[in-house]
Amino acid sequence: MSSGSFLLLDIDGTLVDSFAGIRHSLLLALDELGVDRPSEEFLSTIAGPPMEETLGRLGMDEDEARRGLHTYLRYFGESGWSMSQPYPGALDFLRRAAATEGLKVATCSSKGEAFARRTLEHFRMMEHLDFLGAAEEHGTRRTKIAVLDYVLDSLAIDPSRDRVVLVGDRIHDFEAATARSIDSIAAEWGYGRPAEYAEATHSAPDFAATERILDDYFR
Structure with a gap:
């Protein structure tokens, strides 16, 4: 062959x-979930890895990260993607x-x-x-x-x-x-x-x- x-x-x-839209969507999701916003140093690392991995780094367990992912995806679909x-x-x-x-x-x-x-x-x-x-x-x-x-x-x-x-x-x-x-x-x-x-x-x-x-x- x-x-x-x-x-x-x-x-x-x-x-x-796409960083601006990822950051925007994550922060809106964290606000909705009642999770404290991380530092800008942390936010500088969020583009690239799967979002549930990032949410895990914020201390969420598997179920919380799954809910956080769905919330993030909703915001990204509404507005975040267009910031790329x-x-x-x-x-x-x-x-x-x-x-x-x-x-x-x-x-x-x-x-x-x-x-x-x-x-x-x-x-x-x-x-x-x-x-x-x-x-x-x-x-x-x-x-x-x-x-x-x-x-x-x-x-x-x-x-x-x-x-x-x-x-x-x-x-x-x-x-x-x-x-x-x-x-x-x-x-x-x-x-x-x-x-x-x-x-x-x-x-x-x-x-x-x-x-x-x-x-x-x-x-």
């Missing part, structure tokens, strides 16, 4: 800056990737699937993707590695045979890629910290540098 080439992309912190903005150069990057002969481009995001689709369609990014890989808002596919496995299975990707690279900005991206023997590129313009970027195979300060690294894999 011949090998294929696959570029997997995180969304929040990689293609789209594409990173400069993201759409052009996607267009060029989609035009690369033999390369399939998919997302691999902890963002809920409905919100991911709505956001990417709004910014005219969806049309440049071969597959939407995202989490389930209310299902069991919530962690980054669960989403990655979903993408690998859906596209019949075999990391031992195919050329696969995951671009993301948080430790969850790089740990999942490593667990499945996939190379990764840290998007330094995102929400991660230098210690997180160090866990990626490569690190890039912008889309131009990312493309130069991808040239070694796919072109």
